[in-house]
Amino acid sequence: MEKATAIAPSNIAFIKYWGRENPELNIPKNGSLSVNLDQLHTTTTVEFSPDYQRDQIIINGHEDETEAKRAIKHLDKIRLLAGITEQAKVVSENNFPTGSGLASSASGFAALSVAGAKAAGLNLSERELSTLARLGSGSASRSIPDGFVEWVKGSSHENSYAYSLYPPDYWDIKALAVIVSLDKKKMGSVEGHSLVDTSIYYGVRIVHMDGKIAHLKEAMAEKDFKTFGEIVEAEAVDLHVIAMTSNPPLFYWKGASIEAMEACRELRDGGTLAYFTFDAGPQPVVFCQGKDAQTVAERLKSITAVKDLIVNEPGIGARVVDTHLF
Numbered sequence: 001m002e003k004a005t006a007i008a009p010s011n012i013a014f015i016k017y018w019g020r021e022n023p024e025l026n027i028p029k030n031g032s033l034s035v036n037l038d039q040l041h042t043t044t045t046v047e048f049s050p051d052y053q054r055d056q057i058i059i060n061g062h063e064d065e066t067e068a069k070r071a072i073k074h075l076d077k078i079r080l081l082a083g084i085t086e087q088a089k090v091v092s093e094n095n096f097p098t099g100s101g102l103a104s105s106a107s108g109f110a111a112l113s114v115a116g117a118k119a120a121g122l123n124l125s126e127r128e129l130s131t132l133a134r135l136g137s138g139s140a141s142r143s144i145p146d147g148f149v150e151w152v153k154g155s156s157h158e159n160s161y162a163y164s165l166y167p168p169d170y171w172d173i174k175a176l177a178v179i180v181s182l183d184k185k186k187m188g189s190v191e192g193h194s195l196v197d198t199s200i201y202y203g204v205r206i207v208h209m210d211g212k213i214a215h216l217k218e219a220m221a222e223k224d225f226k227t228f229g230e231i232v233e234a235e236a237v238d239l240h241v242i243a244m245t246s247n248p249p250l251f252y253w254k255g256a257s258i259e260a261m262e263a264c265r266e267l268r269d270g271g272t273l274a275y276f277t278f279d280a281g282p283q284p285v286v287f288c289q290g291k292d293a294q295t296v297a298e299r300l301k302s303i304t305a306v307k308d309l310i311v312n313e314p315g316i317g318a319r320v321v322d323t324h325l326f
Ligand code: DP6
Pocket: 012, 013, 015, 016, 017, 018, 026, 032, 103, 105, 106, 136, 137, 138, 139, 140, 189, 190, 193, 278, 279, 280
């Protein structure tokens, strides 16, 4: 069996996945919409071989037991699909800090799925790769297709998948990933998903979800950046309201996160459209139109706690490459 390597982008959701209908299969409570981030990615090489005595998982040069467990569970699914029993060596590199709130599980499981499937001799369609990636991490399903992506909620393993709504060059928008903290997250999204029903507001969120998705898709179809931004911002706040009102409560924002929100409002008051979102972490991701990227980046960099800022364009999805990591 040949080794195989894949690169997969991280993605940032406009409409978030928060809460699962089926925790085993990562079937979400609602559909979601996202864009791939072209500057943030994971590269993964997988090789199955009778020479390996155990699965060995090396992520960013280290073997970590918790991460290895999750990856091996995913390899088991690939082995089952391919009807093979060989152990594997997996080497994976992120070009951004793991656990910092930039979604490494999305790019990580998308890359592992594409490289793993190829190394196991499977020939899967994009849709099948998306469902496979979803089993590893829900948001990873959205890192398989190109550009602007919709993850259809679905009701079974086969029909909960992501597909490309528009290619990367459809819309000249930028996603500025602002690094305000490099602390490892204390509370990841795995716990957050399982706590949603403890928030009294979660039912209200879900009732509005289909309408919100339809409204945002309309704004995207019309390239109406203002409406798009207003929906995206309100959606991020909505997610954090659920998180903060869960039991135990999850507070992800830091002081600099709030400062970034204020900077967006201030930019808008001055006529520059900029809108924030947040995943389950403190790092803001700010959307703006291509022509405004410089102005928005400068304003965000003026926040004292901002350590780094990565300007992303909409990116292509996961793909096989022929340069291996070992
Ligand atoms: C807040 O995909 O990380 O980033 O399925 O447990 O791996 P698992 O969850 P994950 O959840 C992502 C949560 C989010 C919102 C989003 O990306 O849609």
